[in-house]
Amino acid sequence: MKFVADLHIHSRFSRATSSDLTPENLWLWGQYKGIGLVGTGDCIHPLWLDELEKKTEPDDNGFLRLVPSIASGLAAQVPASCRREVRFVLSTEISCIYKKNGRVRKVHCVVIFSSLEACRSFQQRLAALGNIKSDGRPILGLDAKDLLALALECDPHVLFVPAHIWTPWFSVLGAASGFDSVRECFEDLTPHIFALETGLSSDPGMNWRLSGLDEFILISNSDAHSVSKLGREANLFDTDFSYAGVYRALADRNDPGMTGTIEFFPEEGKYHYDGHRDCKTRLHPRETAWYGGACPVCGKAVTTGVMSRIESLADHPQGRRGMRARPYFNLVxxxxxxxxxxxxxxxxxxxxxxxxxxxxxxxxxxxxxxxxxxxxxxxxxxxxxxxxxxxxxxxxxxxxxxxxxxxxxxxxxxxxxxxxxxxxxxxx
Ligand SMILES: [Zn+2]
Ligand SMILES: [Zn+2]
Structure with missing residues (x-):
């Protein structure tokens, strides 16, 4: 079955998010947008997970569905032209801040669970390591590799996806506090990473320039902080509408179940070019080089954007196709x-x-x-x-x-x- 999946969003329990992020609204907006599978976001947060357990129930496919009494009460708000099945999959983003190889690293990862039991056991393990109540996206002083090991212990079928991998401040390959390769971060556990999230400021074509990313499939999600942003980036699947189907499509290199992604135009993203926001300085990487990396207005170092960062790590010119390449559609x-x-x-x-x-x-x-x-x-x-x-x-x-x-x-x-x-x- 063909369906669209948005696997990374936030709930109203994350910082700087809208109060409209409720299970009911996600169910409604999934239909307005045309999305069949929505990541719950924030599934480690105790209040959000309790609410999800109350308002949804497991289906037989490893997903959650809104309980029928709630769904029927909302049905009148969905125009006939949009009606469709919407399921949820348990997912969260986690922020790891730690020191490795002499530098402070800040890495965001999306973790997607195959069952409520696995999610609950992961929640318990994290509660012993840090504060999971203060933010929907927990911030831990844990090495991202150790987080992956822990996730695998709790759920052998976990999907662990480095998030918006080029964002300068909070990502595995980010210019400011990331690594120069995925392997430098996850070492011998790298084979348990199947997919990378490209983020709003890059599209697959830019990522295909790095042969170091060939082993991964590239996915895209909205990272929505309000319901109206749902699906602004998303994934196209044509496979079983089940956790097993999604898992196979990402984990098995020969599985054709993921058929493409929906993307921003990467220039729309917040970190495409370099620059300094306070001075309204927007620089193409060539201009940054001309100014020696300093803001021409105030002289401070500019924030290195995604285009620059990819240029500095790429081993191929624009135009190469990655090994696990899928078609993608740039939308506004x-x-x-x-x-x-x-x-x-x-x-x-x-x-x-x-x-x-x-x-x-x-x-x-x-x-x-x-x-x-x-x-x-x-x-x-x-x-x-x-x-x-x-x-x-x-x-x-x-x-x-x-x-x-x-x-x-x-x-x-x-x-x-x-x-x-x-x-x-x-x-x-
Ligand atoms: Zn993030
Ligand atoms: Zn400046």
Whole structure:
């Protein structure tokens, strides 16, 4: 069966997240977005795991489903065009901060469990090592390799995935506090790592430049801190809709079950270019080299972005395909395409309303972005929107790249183009 999976999100118990992150809303938004499998996020946090146990029940496939009485109470909020099965899989992110080989390392990993029992036993082990109540994403003074060993002890079928691997501050390959290879971090346990999360600021094409990553399959997740961001990056599967199916698709090199990923345009990510946010300094890696790595405004060292970091570790030029390569699709969130088609801000009320209208009339967001025909989109949302979707699908958009924690800025149209599209179409 074909399904979309978003395996790394957060609950409202993580720092800087929205209070709308409840099991009920994740179930609803999974349907609005077109996602069949949602990682629970934060499954080590005691309050969140208790809530999950209360509001969901294990299915026979290693996933959780919303208890039927809750689901039936919510069903009226789901337009017929979006109705689908949504299951959850137990997952959490964990932050390891420790010293290794003479340097402080900060590594985030996503851990996905095959059962509630395994998750509970891991929770108990971590509770003995640090504070698991203060943040949905526990912060531990533990070596990431030891964390992997512990996870394997609690769950032989755990999926342990280094998160957003290029983020400068908190990742296995990050410029500021990561390593130069996955093996340097996980040593002899490296074969238990099957997948790497590429993060918002890089896409698979950039990662394929490193032959050191060939043994891993590349996955993408939203890392959502509010429900509306669910599925902004995600994974496409065509396999059994079960934990075993997902596990096989990632762990077995010959299994074709993972068929691709949904990606941001990497320039949209917060760390694509180098730069210094306080001074609004945004630098292409070539410019950084020109300025000797210092901010031309204040002279402080700039934050090295993902493009630079990959350039410094890559052993191939852009254009190489990785050994476990899958197709990928660079998308812009629908609310941004709507906002661009109307020339208004993406957080405005009219955009939110138009988004809901469109999803109710046509179907889930990801299907609108990827699958539906342009005439159908034009009929439901207008000609300018359909033209925006076409330009996005063809990659013909401009983006001011993100840097030092600042998201990139997308432009699909300028005012003249919007008028031209309307004018041409009314002329025809
Ligand atoms: Zn993280
Ligand atoms: Zn500066």
């Amino acid at each position: 969130p629908l609310e941004e395409v709507i906002a661009e088609s109307r020339g208004v801000g993406s957080q405005s009320k009219q955009v939110r309303q138009a988004w809901f209208d469109l999803v109710s009339r046509l179907g889930p967001e990801l299907s609108i972005l990827m699958d539906y025909s342009l005439p159908d989109i034009a009929a439901a949302g207008g000609d300018v929107l359909a033209e925006g979707i076409r330009l996005m699908r063809e990659g013909r958009i401009t983006i001011q790249a993100g840097y030092d924690g600042e998201y990139g800025v997308i432009r699909i149209f300028d005012e003249l183009q919007r008028k031209q599209v309307r004018g041409q179409l009314s002329f025809l």
